[in-house]
Amino acid sequence: MPVPISVTGFKNLAGDQNVHAEIAETASAGDWFSKMRGGGDVEKTSTTATMDVDDETATTTTATHDENGKLWGIAVNDLDFSYPGIDGAPIPGSEPLIKGMNLHLKPGSCCLLLGANGAGKTTLLKIMGGKHMVPREKVLILGREAFYDTSLTSSGDLSYIGGNWQRDVAFAGYNIPLAGDFPASKMLDGIKGVDPARKKRIIDALDVDVEWRMHQVSDGQRRRVQLAWGLMHEFKVLLLDEITVDLDVLGRAELMKFLRQECEERQCTILYATHIFDGLEKFASHVAFVAGGKLQFCKEMESIPSLKSRKPGALLKEVEIWLREDARLRPRKKKTVRKSLEQARNNGWGEGRLGSTLAKGEELRNGISQIKNASNAVMRC
Ligand SMILES: Nc1ncnc2c1ncn2[C@@H]1O[C@H](COP(=O)(O)OP(=O)(O)OP(=O)(O)O)[C@@H](O)[C@H]1O
Secondary structure: OOOOOOHHHHHOOOOOOHHHHHHHHHHHEEEEHHHOOOOOOHHOOOOOOOOOOOHHHHHHHOOEEEOOOOEEEEEEEEEEOEEEEOOOOOOOOOOOOOEEEEEOOOOEEEEEEOOOOOOOOOHHHHHHHOOOOOOOOEEEOOOOOOOOOOHHHOOOOOEEEEOOEEEEEEOOEEEEEOOEEEEEEEHHHHOOOHHHHHHHHHHHOOOOOOOOOOOOHHHHHHHHHHHHHHHHHOOOEEEEEEOOOOHHHHHHHHHHHHHHHHHHHHHOOEEEEEEOOOOOOOOOOOOEEEEEEEEEEEHHHHOOOOHHOOOOHHHHHHHHHHHHHHHHHHHOOOOOHHHOOOOOOOOOOOOOHHHHHOOEEEHHHHHOOOOOOOOOOOOOO
């Protein structure tokens, strides 16, 4: 039977320099938590927040259902993921960004997804949101395949709110804030089949003025409209990626209160990636921590001693310790000597098809590449 992860143990070890020195030498990205805990099986214990670890329940949970035969809100089953290179295949020799990840959340869970910059939180949320193709059954939302079952999003059962509301505009640039000379009401009234009482509740909670002109709003006001728009349908699973970044303190508090109510009253599943912790002690039912491409743990707030009391500021202190441990144990990348320019790739502006517009080494030096003279060719060292 796997050894359950103890977050307390992790915290206690945080002050022990000798233990760390030893672990830092021996731990690899994927197993540092288990090394700290004397070799416990991290993979199997990573779902203990939602699955009991005793043998009896372990045999009754499945990829789609929990031990009580109920559908998981979110189920990630042994997921591997790498971003593809220009040819659509994983870049040879590169480590997968996500390695054998498992995460299972029951309906009614309000889970914070935490980890260092670049840990893969956004990527994981996007995969759950059906934005990246992964093998069937690896990521199931309400028992349905995230990428393949488009009715998940079209029905409103799954809502993903992340990043800024922006788009690429030809001849203007990338990431131009979504704006237009029309009122916020035009966006919000455009959503069909919304209960008017719910609409009013959301607009009130986010303090949206439906008269706001979308080309004149501030970043925070645009964010409020974006959130109102994303929350309007009665979602069953909600994925949030750092959505409170532009909100003032009151806006954030009201939003968190609304989301918590949604979880409790309608038994939704919410997964929220963030680095902003103020006021979140009361919001979350679970905390999940990602590092080294893996889910290191997913625990109920009550099971983490320092978070049990839900004292304001407790989360920030605790997460800082986890992040410091992560930084300390993360394997250092070997410095590589940069070679002279030997590869150029077409970013779409060079003429010809993909194969003919890729040039490498000798070819490039001899000027054979068709994209050599393209004004917008991307040069790589
Ligand atoms: N489209 C992409 N193609 C290739 N690599 C990518 C792409 N998007 C992200 N990455 C890489 O994947 C890694 C994880 O990125 P991701 O945005 O998922 O991290 P994150 O945990 O959300 O970070 P942050 O806390 O900074 O938002 C990063 O190293 C990033 O460079």
